[in-house]
Amino acid sequence: MKKLFISTALLLLIPIFSFGYLKYLSNSCDKLTSEFETVLLSAESENATVKFAEAEKDWEKYEKFFAVSVNHTELDSVKQSIIRAGSYLKSGDKTELSCELSVIISLIKHIKELEYPNLQNMF
Numbered sequence: 001m002k003k004l005f006i007s008t009a010l011l012l013l014i015p016i017f018s019f020g021y022l023k024y025l026s027n028s029c030d031k032l033t034s035e036f037e038t039v040l041l042s043a044e045s046e047n048a049t050v051k052f053a054e055a056e057k058d059w060e061k062y063e064k065f066f067a068v069s070v071n072h073t074e075l076d077s078v079k080q081s082i083i084r085a086g087s088y089l090k091s092g093d094k095t096e097l098s099c100e101l102s103v104i105i106s107l108i109k110h111i112k113e114l115e116y117p118n119l120q121n122m123f
Contacts, residue, residue, distance in 0.1 A: 029112035
């Protein structure tokens with residue numbers, strides 16, 4: 001009876017932790033997306049550098065969590081785009097900055113889509 005109880009408890013914990021993981025991943029991606037969209041909208045203003053630094057800092061915080069479960073190629077692509085966007089911001093190239101921020105937003109949304117279970121990524 002004790003083995004049955006332990007087995008049942010473990011089987012119930014798996015979906016609970018999975019749901020919690022997906023919820024945290026979703027909230028993290030949504031927050032990062034909105035931060036980089038804010039930078040994109042303020043690319044012409046002077047506070048874009050401050051907002052970009054905040055978004056980059058948050059990316060570094062969430063990247064540690066993502067590294068456990070997300071494909072590292074996706075994470076490397078986002079990191080490379082953030083580095084390029086930072087250099088475009090410093091050089092004042094607003095057109096390239098806007099393009100690179102759009103790529104970052106798209107990549108972060110893609111990370112979220114990859115982790116959610118659906119028929120396409122199961123088969």
